[in-house]
Amino acid sequence: MSHFGDRLIEEGRRKRTALVVGLDPDLRFIPEAIRQGADPETGEGAEEAIFAFNRVVIDAVAEHVVAVKPQLAYYEIYGASGITALERTIRYARSKGLLVLNDAKRGDIGPTSAAYARAFLGDGPIAGDMVTVNPFLGSDGYMPFIETAEAAGKGVFVLLKTSNPSSGELQDLKLDGGGMLYMKLAEELERLAARSIGLHGYSCVGAVVGGTYPEEARAIRTALKSAIFLVPGYGAQGGSADSLRPFFDARGEGAIVSSSRAILYAYRNVGEHWSSLSEAEISRAIGEEASRAKDAINAVRGLRSQ
């Protein structure tokens, strides 16, 4: 079994990309040619519409990304049919050779976390290669994910400094002994990441660090050297390619950058008639935007795309 940190780094090298495209399908923004009358309110037709859209997206972005990142909420809205669309999406992404990162942000008491870890990192229908984990319950909440990932050759990204505007309300709390809560967690994650470092210097234990907080990323990197960063916030949340510099190591590695809306809905930039675009036009707009994002991120990493 190959080491997950190595697998992710090698896949990024092979495809010369650090881009991850988020699969956050919102029926309201899917053009009619793909939505085929599916109703965003009642969920009628949701399974087919979500899967059809994701298939177009995956085909358009596959050559530009190291992984796709389904955001669970967009599937859970529609209950069983949404989850079936997720299962089909994961199978399809894998058939195209892509890694799958379930953005589920789970974490619970020990036995429940163990069940979540099995659901997302095991062999079941919604299992992928990586999962995001909420550490708020403490170590018995996140350890089952880390132990499962270590045993299964998969990856975990623990929320550390998230991209949203209010992330500082709790994550930046000052501790009695000095320093902020997120730095304390960074130190703890380094201890755990160091248990399983691969040949390229990175662990299967990663951390979510928002692209909207480059200064904090610089500080976190000093304490957390062995974790690959998952960097959301680039694109629709205002994170620029330039601000991504501190997230990468001197080789231009050690981080993967996710973007969802800016790529998924790139075709909406054509104006009001986006809803009547053909499948070919939708696919072209998504593919071109993914290619642009890959190139912009590669420029910051000191790489030229293939």
Ligand SMILES: O=c1ccn([C@@H]2O[C@H](COP(=O)(O)O)[C@@H](O)[C@H]2O)c(=O)[nH]1
């Ligand atoms: O700190 C975080 C953690 C996760 N997310 C998720 O990433 C995508 C971002 O979507 P964009 O359209 O690229 O803004 C979304 O699924 C979030 O739930 C995050 O934004 N920040």
